[in-house]
Amino acid sequence: MKPFKHFALLISIGLFLWACASSPIKKSTTKKEEPVVIANDSLEYEIIIFDIGFNAFLNSIAQPEGFYSQSYLEARNRAWVITWNNRVTNNIQFNQDIYENIIDYQPQIDYGYEVNYKLFNYFLFAQRKYKMSLGGSFRTNRIN
Numbered sequence: 001m002k003p004f005k006h007f008a009l010l011i012s013i014g015l016f017l018w019a020c021a022s023s024p025i026k027k028s029t030t031k032k033e034e035p036v037v038i039a040n041d042s043l044e045y046e047i048i049i050f051d052i053g054f055n056a057f058l059n060s061i062a063q064p065e066g067f068y069s070q071s072y073l074e075a076r077n078r079a080w081v082i083t084w085n086n087r088v089t090n091n092i093q094f095n096q097d098i099y100e101n102i103i104d105y106q107p108q109i110d111y112g113y114e115v116n117y118k119l120f121n122y123f124l125f126a127q128r129k130y131k132m133s134l135g136g137s138f139r140t141n142r143i144n
Contacts, residue, residue: 040114049118057124058121070113
């Protein structure tokens, strides 16, 4: 009987180890989001946005290109850039993890539609994600 107990114990241990080894451990498949580049090559102007969720916002929630006129986008961007840059320089009152960099947006330069469209949508995205207002009449509902 003793050899049978040892054999049964070995079989039990073997089955236990086999069962543990056969269930794969799931690796974390955190997908890195590509940054959004806002650029106008002819003006040598570029902004790179690394804010997680902006790609999804731009591709699914934002109004399509052409929905707003370029003059409308420029007007909103001028106002929002002023507010943004004031917050960047006021590091005591505002979160520097959000307001990290000055945006060099000069009203007399024509950056083109694409730059204005993406910058405008980043401001919309940031207002919703961070529950803030840069001014204007847009609702700032949080992105889920």
